[in-house]
Amino acid sequence: MYRTHNCGELRLEHAGNETTLAGWVQRTRELGGMVFVDLRDRYGITQLVFNNEQDADLCDQAKKLGREFVIQAKGEVKERMSKNPKMNTGDIEVIVSEMSVLNAAKTPPFTIENESDGGEDVRMKYRYLDLRRPVVQENIMLRHRVAQESRRYLNEMGFLEIETPFLIRSTPEGARDFVVPSRMNPGQFYALPQSPQTFKQLLMVAGYDRYYQIVRCFRDEDLRADRQPEFTQIDCEMAFVEQEDILNTFEGMMRHLMKYVHGIDVPEVPRMTYAEAMRLYGCDKPDIRFGMTFTELNDVAQNKGFKVFDDAELVVGICAEGCATYSRKQLDALTDFVKRPQIGAKGLVYVKCNEDGSFKSSVDKFFDQDALKTWADKMGAKPGDLLLVISGKTEKARKQLNELRLEMGNQLGLRKKDDYKFLWVVDFPLLEWAEEEERWVARHHPFTSPKVEDFDKMDTAPGEVRANAYDMVLNGTEIGGGSVRIHDRGLQERVFELLGMSEEESVEKFGFLMGAFEYGAPPHAGLAFGFDRMCQLMGGADAIRDFIAFPKNNSGRDVMIDAPSRIDDVQYEELCIQSVIKTEVE
RNA sequence: AAUACAGUAGCUCAAUUGGAAGAGUGGCUGGACUGUCACUCCAGACGGAUAGGGGUUCGAGUCCCCUCUGUAUUUCCA
Numbered sequence: 037m038y039r040t041h042n043c044g045e046l047r048l049e050h051a052g053n054e055t056t057l058a059g060w061v062q063r064t065r066e067l068g069g070m071v072f073v074d075l076r077d078r079y080g081i082t083q084l085v086f087n088n089e090q091d092a093d094l095c096d097q098a099k100k101l102g103r104e105f106v107i108q109a110k111g112e113v114k115e116r117m118s119k120n121p122k123m124n125t126g127d128i129e130v131i132v133s134e135m136s137v138l139n140a141a142k143t144p145p146f147t148i149e150n151e152s153d154g155g156e157d158v159r160m161k162y163r164y165l166d167l168r169r170p171v172v173q174e175n176i177m178l179r180h181r182v183a184q185e186s187r188r189y190l191n192e193m194g195f196l197e198i199e200t201p202f203l204i205r206s207t208p209e210g211a212r213d214f215v216v217p218s219r220m221n222p223g224q225f226y227a228l229p230q231s232p233q234t235f236k237q238l239l240m241v242a243g244y245d246r247y248y249q250i251v252r253c254f255r256d257e258d259l260r261a262d263r264q265p266e267f268t269q270i271d272c273e274m275a276f277v278e279q280e281d282i283l284n285t286f287e288g289m290m291r292h293l294m295k296y297v298h299g300i301d302v303p304e305v306p307r308m309t310y311a312e313a314m315r316l317y318g319c320d321k322p323d324i325r326f327g328m329t330f331t332e333l334n335d336v337a338q339n340k341g342f343k344v345f346d347d348a349e350l351v352v353g354i355c356a357e358g359c360a361t362y363s364r365k366q367l368d369a370l371t372d373f374v375k376r377p378q379i380g381a382k383g384l385v386y387v388k389c390n391e392d393g394s395f396k397s398s399v400d401k402f403f404d405q406d407a408l409k410t411w412a413d414k415m416g417a418k419p420g421d422l423l424l425v426i427s428g429k430t431e432k433a434r435k436q437l438n439e440l441r442l443e444m445g446n447q448l449g450l451r452k453k454d455d456y457k458f459l460w461v462v463d464f465p466l467l468e469w470a471e472e473e474e475r476w477v478a479r480h481h482p483f484t485s486p487k488v489e490d491f492d493k494m495d496t497a498p499g500e501v502r503a504n505a506y507d508m509v510l511n512g513t514e515i516g517g518g519s520v521r522i523h524d525r526g527l528q529e530r531v532f533e534l535l536g537m538s539e540e541e542s543v544e545k546f547g548f549l550m551g552a553f554e555y556g557a558p559p560h561a562g563l564a565f566g567f568d569r570m571c572q573l574m575g576g577a578d579a580i581r582d583f584i585a586f587p588k589n590n591s592g593r594d595v596m597i598d599a600p601s602r603i604d605d606v607q608y609e610e611l612c613i614q615s616v617i618k619t620e621v622e
Numbered sequence: 623a624a625u626a627c628a629g630u631a632g633c634u635c636a637a638u639u640g641g642a643a644g645a646g647u648g649g650c651u652g653g654a655c656u657g658u659c660a661c662u663c664c665a666g667a668c669g670g671a672u673a674g675g676g677g678u679u680c681g682a683g684u685c686c687c688c689u690c691u692g693u694a695u696u697u698c699c700a
Contacts, residue, residue, distance in 0.1 A: 068655040210700035257699040481700040
């Protein structure tokens with residue numbers, strides 16, 4: 037036994053007890069004949085005391101301790117003379133009688149404190165040191181709690197946790213696969229799963245009617261602050277259920293998590309159709325922590341001689357409360373914001389609703405006070421508000437105004453991290469047009485069932501067919517999504533046809549699933565949550581990296597172990613593969 | 623694949639118009655201090671091909687070009 041207690045648990049009630057602690061030296065403070073040592077482990081920090089008068093040799097040893105030395109100390113717990121209310125263990129200290137250095141340590145390249153002096157890259161290189169910092173440990177522990185509470189909820193609901201393979205076959209739709217060469221099958225490759233999609237459907241056919249898995253998924257796509265090449269999903273599927281059952285079950289899971297992880301009671305989760313989300317927010321994952329919804333102005337803004345609006349497919353605006361006082365400089369900054377190449381708006385029209393009831397706009401030349409008043413009335417604007425209007429092709433204008441709305445939300449402090457607003461977005465389109473391939477592709481995945489009432493549009497207007505697909509959105513971030521699956525071979529073939537997949541092709545790629553569907557597939561539906569992203573939002577952080585013990589950087593590298601790396605020539609030979617990249621002559 | 627920003631001491635950063643490479647912090651050595659808790663104070667030494675390469679110039683950390691690395695975004699992510 038290296039320790040009888042951890043560094044976060046001793047309290048006044050332990051005073052007088054003998055204790056043995058082990059941990060890392062956070063800091064030493066020498067004070068004449070006394071030495072104080074802060075001993076740290078993941079539970080907390082406890083102060084050790086060495087006194088020259090009581091044991092001069094031991095005190096000398098303590099003076100030699102460096103930061104991050106691993107030590108074991110035995111002594112008596114004692115009430116402090118001068119207490120520290122900022123520490124959980126601040127009422128007590130340990131008068132050390134025996135100490136041993138379990139391992140000395142080099143001075144770390146950055147300070148192991150919540151406010152570390154190290155930059156992102158150094159900390160990633162020494163991730164094992166970064167992980168010692170209490171803030172990071174709290175993130176990792178939050179992740180643990182979210183995982184365990186998810187399991188607890190799903191177990192109680194009768195779900196089975198079942199593992200599915202990582203070495204599977206490459207699938208054509210969706211993201212790029214990571215690929216693994218097979219030594220025993222020369223010239224052939226496994227793929228790592230982008231998700232266990234087809235396996236969970238096969239489990240439904242197999243009769244395991246409530247399945248879940250907290251599982252790693254792999255996608256070889258470009259990374260972002262909220263994307264990693266390998267990430268974790270809470271993957272779920274249910275049989276003999278309808279969309280309503282799924283929404284209720286998993287809304288229940290989010291409530292359970294918020295209650296037991298955060299102590300917050302989440303009210304019933306509102307629902308919004310995809311069409312409504314696009315019309316009111318210009319986005320399929322609206323942040324409903326604040327209003328500022330879109331108002332379409334075509335009927336009041338067109339045919340008044342302003343060519344830009346007259347030629348536009350859509351004129352749409354938002355009302356920023358109390359922003360009529362924005363200066364020219366601020367308005368120019370907003371215009372520059374929407375004109376950035378990433379957003380790509382041609383311009384921005386503003387209307388200030390002055391306190392005296394008059395209006396001042398950037399298009400006064402074309403619209404008189406009465407005309408501007410109709411805008412303001414339509415948008416529900418009060419004196420003191422600022423209208424921001426964008427025009428153009430419907431889809432683009434909405435996307436641009438969405439960016440502006442979020443930016444205004446940020447500027448006005450309307451996006452508070454501790455305000456959790458969940459939302460279901462339902463009735464997604466089944467298909468979307470892929471410009472480059474000039475064909476319809478599945479918006480969710482090819483096994484998503486169309487809505488029965490839209491069946492007749494499948495031939496006439498494929499783009500208007502809605503799917504039984506749904507996303508859960510938290511604070512403007514998609515945290516999960518899923519669909520009711522097709523369980524009928526005939527319908528599945530029809531969808532493959534819509535996707536421009538020949539029968540041979542569909543059999544070649546998904547034959548195993550189609551085959552399974554002929555042996556009694558139950559109606560089933562499911563969804564998957566982005567577990568890392570859920571943790572990030574629940575932890576109020578900006579990057580999922582903070583909740584992954586060993587994350588990869590922007591270009592998919594692990595800078596700590598320096599992966600990926602070249603492999604040995606022998607490995608190439610065994611795997612029957614060649615690299616077309618010339619290796620440097622050594 | 624593209625765009626923007628960044629790379630100077632272990633770490634965080636400064637360096638005016640192109641004109642002598644600095645500070646804080648950490649670590650090290652010595653000293654003062656028996657209630658500190660970001661301990662404080664004094665003294666000292668150490669610490670650098672300014673990411674790499676090329677160019678302009680009497681002179682480049684600074685200007686230009688290329689490469690590398692990091693971060694954010696776009697394309698992409700059923």
